[in-house]
Amino acid sequence: xxxxxxxxxxxxxxxxxxxxxxxxxxxxxxxxxxxxxxxxxxxxxxxxxxxxxxxxxxxxxxxxxxxxxxxxxxxxxxxxxxxxxxxxxxxxxxxxxxxxxxxxxxxxxxxxxxxxxxxxxxxxxxxxxxxxxxxxxxxxxxxxxxxxxxxxxxxxxxxxxxxxxxxxxxxxxxxxxxxxxxxxxxxxxxxxxxxxxxxxxxxxxxxxxxxxxxxxx
Amino acid sequence: xxxxxxxxxxxxxxxxxxxxxxxxxxxxxxxxxxxxxxxxxxxxxxxxxxxxxxxxxxxxxxxxxxxxxxxxxxxxxxxxxxxxxxxxxxxxxxxxxxxxxxxxxxxxxxxxxxxxxxxxxxxxxxxxxxxxxxxxxxxxxxxxxxxxxxxxxxxxxxxxxxxxxxxxxxxxxxxxxxxxxxxxxxxxxxxxxxxxxxxxxxxxxxxxxxxxxxxxx
Numbered sequence: 001x002x003x004x005x006x007x008x009x010x011x012x013x014x015x016x017x018x019x020x021x022x023x024x025x026x027x028x029x030x031x032x033x034x035x036x037x038x039x040x041x042x043x044x045x046x047x048x049x050x051x052x053x054x055x056x057x058x059x060x061x062x063x064x065x066x067x068x069x070x071x072x073x074x075x076x077x078x079x080x081x082x083x084x085x086x087x088x089x090x091x092x093x094x095x096x097x098x099x100x101x102x103x104x105x106x107x108x109x110x111x112x113x114x115x116x117x118x119x120x121x122x123x124x125x126x127x128x129x130x131x132x133x134x135x136x137x138x139x140x141x142x143x144x145x146x147x148x149x150x151x152x153x154x155x156x157x158x159x160x161x162x163x164x165x166x167x168x169x170x171x172x173x174x175x176x177x178x179x180x181x182x183x184x185x186x187x188x189x190x191x192x193x194x195x196x197x198x199x200x201x202x203x204x205x206x207x208x209x210x211x212x213x214x215x216x217x
Numbered sequence: 218x219x220x221x222x223x224x225x226x227x228x229x230x231x232x233x234x235x236x237x238x239x240x241x242x243x244x245x246x247x248x249x250x251x252x253x254x255x256x257x258x259x260x261x262x263x264x265x266x267x268x269x270x271x272x273x274x275x276x277x278x279x280x281x282x283x284x285x286x287x288x289x290x291x292x293x294x295x296x297x298x299x300x301x302x303x304x305x306x307x308x309x310x311x312x313x314x315x316x317x318x319x320x321x322x323x324x325x326x327x328x329x330x331x332x333x334x335x336x337x338x339x340x341x342x343x344x345x346x347x348x349x350x351x352x353x354x355x356x357x358x359x360x361x362x363x364x365x366x367x368x369x370x371x372x373x374x375x376x377x378x379x380x381x382x383x384x385x386x387x388x389x390x391x392x393x394x395x396x397x398x399x400x401x402x403x404x405x406x407x408x409x410x411x412x413x414x415x416x417x418x419x420x421x422x423x424x425x426x427x428x429x430x431x432x433x434x
Binding site: 050051052053060062064065066068069070072073076077088089091092093095096099100102103104106107108113116117120121125129140143144146 | 267268269270277279281282283285286287289290293294305306308309310312313316317319320321323324325330333334337338342346357360361363
């Protein structure tokens, strides 16, 4: 049965799932949902995900939502190669890193939230809000990476995993918004290393052709 | 070894972990971290959690952060009673519900974010921001609960679990901010049922004595 990912090329949550699918070697078809055009609120998409969000992954006869729940599902059903390290303590650290991005940084940077900030206080305030939020969040991630599980190349251990699937899209977002993170040695090391891994290259928004749209968001 | 939870009585993320500990019957001591007084930024707390957030759970010689990572750790190390249902598909739905609150509602309602909105646009805008965000988020949860896994009493199946641990603190928050959710039949059913479960009663902010502070947040 074909695996289908409904996503948006620049959506961080979509990008996380693309990386995970690539790391696990799961072939899939993409269906682009243009968030800027509001396609996530169309009836056909709401039938897939009543939250009106991307990504949605159609797999094993299911329609899965919420990127981190999707990653956990892939890990449970296709355990190799693993996205989480062995041992409950190490897994807790890897999950905490992923959540430090998914719950602390990303929710404040999504399209709808930034539009609300702009409506309240203007476009400069919107830009400042987002840059400050990303910068502060990545600094926290840098401190969390100061951990025995950090071996210098990926977020935890010597293989890319769940935390990298979440951090790399956030770094892409930081770069787009001109947030400097070169002073964050561990975050920078992860960023530098992951660009050499085929799965991360394949999942990059710029490689989401032919479905890529030339949107300004 | 004593289990110690560093928390704040009204913090939703802390409340989630208190419920989970109670559901699993894990005895613990509480150390109150007064977020309104800024204690989360003190050196002693930053040594526990460099993110400067609560909760932190000291357990098994570890210091765990990020509430959902803590819940997953508890589930892996103390599997009974289970916080997640059996079967990868059911688990994906339960996790998606938890994340629909933890990633879509809660991050926009925390103390720091509301202070930033108030600084940008005033206290009325802050209140409107939060009420709108909570209302919209709970409506999405209501739609996600329209699922075969919803049996009428808890978020998934016939026992309280991870999604309830996350939803109930959000409902407490909704009530504090005067957000009506009685029209959301499934959300209301979960709220009504969970108040009868001892673990949820024990974990309620009002029962966090003697560490409770009479803060206005």
